[in-house]
Amino acid sequence: MKKFISKFYVALVFAFLYLPILVLIIFSFNESKGTIWTGFSFKWYAELVQNELIMTSLANTLFIAVIASICSAILGTAAAFGMHNMKKLPKSILKNATYLQNLNPEIVTGISLMLLFTFFKLTPGYVTLILAHITFCVPTVVLNVLPMLRQMNVNLYEAALDLGCNRRQAFFKAVMPEIMPGIVSGTLMALTYSIDDFVISYFTAGPDSQTLPVTIYSMTKKRISPEINALSTILFVVVLAILIIVNVISAKKEKEDARKASAFYGK
């Protein structure tokens, strides 16, 4: 009975989380535009490819996300490495600034950057958008790399130096491989934040550098065209597929590791 209640509860929460998504997906196959079901059709998927506004915004979104996350990866990894070697006080100041940036309400980050660009007379466009995206992406990389550096053996870097590496080699050959998982997960998170961001882009984008979320927002003011439903259904399926693959791989790896460990300790 207790088991049944907890299962029922989990199902109820997920019904709540997925109801709107289901509605969205169903109406992407609707023949007509409104919220009344008139018949099954792939019409909106065909029109999606021809909708120039949506396609340009999608391209903008991906372009900005890739540039911003690569820049954040470099800037953030260097920052984490530097912070790791700092004295306590400057380190904690910088760390708190990073947390603050991460927890600051998006609208505040958005308007303060908008004021910055207005003050220095930068016209809103790709440049301002990329600068803004790097600003909110770097903290994610820093916060993912820092714990990795903390777990790393403190002597690793010096051992590499002793064995004849110069500073650069010691970093790229000894430190970098150790902290790579942190860099990868931080960069991927930055990428998804950037793709998904609406609020900050809204305040910093120009009229011809609109990202997809900004375009969607301007559509919600009138009526969302079903092409958007079609696009998000496609994205949903892609993300679902990627997540399932990643999970299956990591589950397999975990099992393998467990098997190896038990074989090792068993004998």
Added chain:
Amino acid sequence: MKTNSKAAFPYILWVLFFTVIPFVLVIYYAATSKDTGAITLDNLANASRYFPVLIRSVYLAVIATAICLVIAYPLAFTMSRSSKSVQRVILLLVMLPMWMNFLLRTYAWITILDNNGLINSFLTELGLPKIQLINNSGAVVLGMVYNYLPFMITPLYSIMTKIDKSVIEASQDLGCNGWQVITKTVLPLSFPGILTGITVTFVPAVSTFVISGLLGGSNCFLIGDLIQQQFLGNEYNLNYGAATSLMLMVVVFISMGIFNSFDNDEMEDSMI
């Protein structure tokens, strides 16, 4: 070791330019007059007229955060006590909606709650009268709970997986009943997760303008809507906007100060 810390130099510059200077500019704009550029308190005085709007935002965000906590806590606990493979699937299902654009997910609620929406057409089919489900503060709270529930679940879940099964068994052996196990063992151990969850739910909820704009209509005007209008909307006035934002920032910093008055390192672990 000292030269290595120079690697953080570009980031320090970045923080200076894109976090510190913008913040100073907010204060600068808030404290100067739009027309003359002279220092004035008029903007702040004007912003304080909207104090009831701020109170309403905080009130709705508190309700939404509380509902999120009540829904998420049992779910996170159930999740953390299931088998590894079930945990993996549930976590995936919790994260998945976040990958879909939140504007669209919120917009989908309009399709459901609208006067001619799914629920009301269903009621009409049954011969029942229509209910006003949208353009009120209830719909805004629903939107907040819907959007930020995963933010509450993840930190709770990650801290609860760290609670060892034997600790719970020990408390049972020592005579706790089910309720006492929760209040005396699980609750104290998961406290940092609760604080993180509350922060990451409350901050976006109190500052939203999208959810209130889409689901609240003109009946539920929040501080985020006000700021949005002053920066990009009908009431364009950067100086008033900066002053209003400053008001919001004070609320957020105070609440963050209350919620996060514990060790940074602990927070770092529970955030990832």
